[in-house]
Amino acid sequence: GGMGGGMMGGGGGGTFKIPDEKVGLIIGRQGATINGIQMRTGTRIQIPRECDIDNPRVRTVTVTGSADGIRAAQTEIEGMIEADNARMGIGSADPSRFGMETQYVDVPDQHAGIVIGRGGETISGMQARTGTRIQVPPQCAPGTMMRRVSVVGSSQGVAAAVHEISALVQQATSNGGGSYRGGGGGGGGMYGG
Secondary structure (H helix, E strand, C coil): CCCCCHHHCCCCCEEEEEEHHHHHHHHCHHHHHHHHHHHHHCCEEECCCCCCCCCCCEEEEEEECCHHHHHHHHHHHHHHHHHHHHHHCCCCCCCCCCCEEEEEEEEEHHHHHHHHCHHHHHHHHHHHHHCCEEECCCCCCCCCCEEEEEEEEEHHHHHHHHHHHHHHHHHHHHHCCCCCCCCCCCCCCCCCC
């Protein structure tokens, strides 16, 4: 497991620091947010009750799990903190670090509803967690059975959102009997043209 995450310093598993005032944001109501992150990333996240001795404004979070899971959990948490800072107007002083970027994800037309969720709740949750803006167009891209979803935000947030969208589509595809694998394979005439 390479040397990824030099900024995290040493330590088994992954440790990283979060601002004390963001602890509630990460934990969520009755632990809902942190439980969601743990489920999605397959990790255990421990936030100490006390701040660091040498820096009373931060707490050191410990994440245990696979290297990928730890990285994913850290990305989600950092994305949430960044999004919260952006909402509060902090961090805009250094736009280069939080440079906005846009990424596109092609989602099969029949799975667009899964990404959006009932009443938009899935897409709202993803936007809140990743601090991004996700837009699902009402129509497919011309000549395809795909909708080009755009994700705008910090590079970390965008990566996390794209990862979540891909996971949703993959889940839907494997549940859907796979008849649409391989880009729809010219489904029955009516989609022609």
